[in-house]
Amino acid sequence: MAVLIGTRDGVFRIATVPVTDAELVIDSGDTPRIRTFPTIDGVFAATKSGLYRSTDDGQTWENLSVPQDEVYSVVASPDSECIYAGTHPAHLYVSTDGGDHWRELDGFQDLPSRDQWHTPRHRNEAHVRSLSVHSETPDRVIAGVEVGGVHLSEDQGETWTERRDGVHDDVHHVLVLGPDEYVASCGDGLYRTRDAGQSWTRLDTGLDHRYFREAFTFDGRLYAAAARSSPGTWRGENGADAMLVESTDDGDTLETTSYPGGPDEVVLAWTAIDGDVLAGTNDGRIIRRDADGTWTDAGHVPAGIRSLSA
Template sequence: MLLAGTYDGVYRARGPRFDSAEQVLDAGRVMRVRRFEEWDGVFATTKSGLYRSTDGGDSWTDLGVPREEVYSVLGGPDGDRLYAGTHPAHLYVSDDSGETWRELSGLQDLPSRDSWHTPRHRDEAHVRSLGAHADAPDRVVAGIEVGGVHVSDDGGEAWTERRSGVHDDVHHVLVRGPDHYVASCGGGLYRTRDAGETWVRLDDGVEHTYFREAFARDGTLYAAAARSSPGTWQGKRGADAALFESEDDGDTFETVAYPGHPDEVVLAWTADDGHVLAGTNDGRVVFRSSGEWVEGGRLSAGVAALCWV
């Protein structure tokens, strides 16, 4: 079963190829739909709150995060701590599965905090991405739009900046290992293998530099980008989007075609038992089948997040 977070709530479809989908959560714009290994159910971050469903999307509970606009969520790999990142850029933690919350104020103490703002987002920033790896459950990785990448080694209490060498407009950080991350940014795609101490830019020589999210499955790294930011996607040149695949952790990329290319930008990824699936800003869901990308179905609003449950 596929859950799609869109510009207009969460929708549910059966299988990667579907003729129709039903809306199961009317919560406005959805930022992420995620599930975690040690946690029951699925979480949806939206501009109206953080929601959880434990019955496949039939019903949802608002978990009452202190700030309404929730951009990111992380269920800790040890199954104990639930994190929520918001707009403006604050981070909250719950030790009781969302019954109560407290702020992790250490994020506010970072030296660069006063520079986290952009006119595009009301001269503020948000915690756009949260991640952790099971081999280092207390290490939390936060991506700030706009503010860079930052790492905590004590469950989010104290933080260290890891923003040197990576673009500060961070949309997503793919945590591939305890020290191995891929950051998708408004100004490039970056990789670190030392928990952000150093970064390598992976998109040198590529004309498409506006990356939204990367995804890894069975040894292949997937990434998608547009030539510029969303304000240009409806202009004369359109999005001029591209989808890339790499078999060597991003050292080299192959550009591949997909339904909707180049007008539609891939914004979201997930995988079922046999396919990698992607969603575009125009509501199209595509999936990898027999070495090609084929269309699975269409939704009535742009797809910002996908989750297979």
């Protein structure tokens, strides 16, 4: 089974773990998301030069021509009828024919806070950083906006409700644990909701680190990683000062663990392969969690890792 790796320079494909050879398969530039979905064929790469799809294990790719070039997120509905794409600037599009044609979901622009969404270091505009659905709520779409908060639609993206009260508005990723339970990784904290965002609980109150990029769950264990501050500080005198945490109770308690590359390197991406968890860091390192719970070095790719998919 191949692993597809979204990096700052495009998408790499590796055939084995540990890494023996990494092939650049899309020269697409920055690639925030690589994703597969249970009900739709292929793998999707959301990149700053478009949304790409491969149906041959990442060997060849087709640009699906989303109206905005900079695609930050993608998700497919559980019935495979809809593919949603989130972009920069923050717009949302849907395709009902497998990506051949796209329609903007204009209701997303009608949210009351829309005029407040902006990210100073991204041309003072926001982007849809995360899109999620759950099989038990197939018409519900959950969107995380950097910077703009969490928002929810119950009608396949036509109309929207804000779920941003109680969660930091710099949203990097929303992990769906159940139909109403989500974990949001934010620029200032890790948050959980058990009522579809109507209320939020902060999970990182016992930690010194506040900058979370993405959480992951596998085999009953929650994984998350954080840096002490935002990426602009990671190359300074003190480095990223990063940490990796694990939880067996959905985040109620977070236990720190050591890992190759830490604390200088930040884990930004996750996937699972052959029953093991893989993670990727901002310096291009891949690490693997062994059966005894220790993390080992599994090799490098030539650019900082942004996303992973097995």
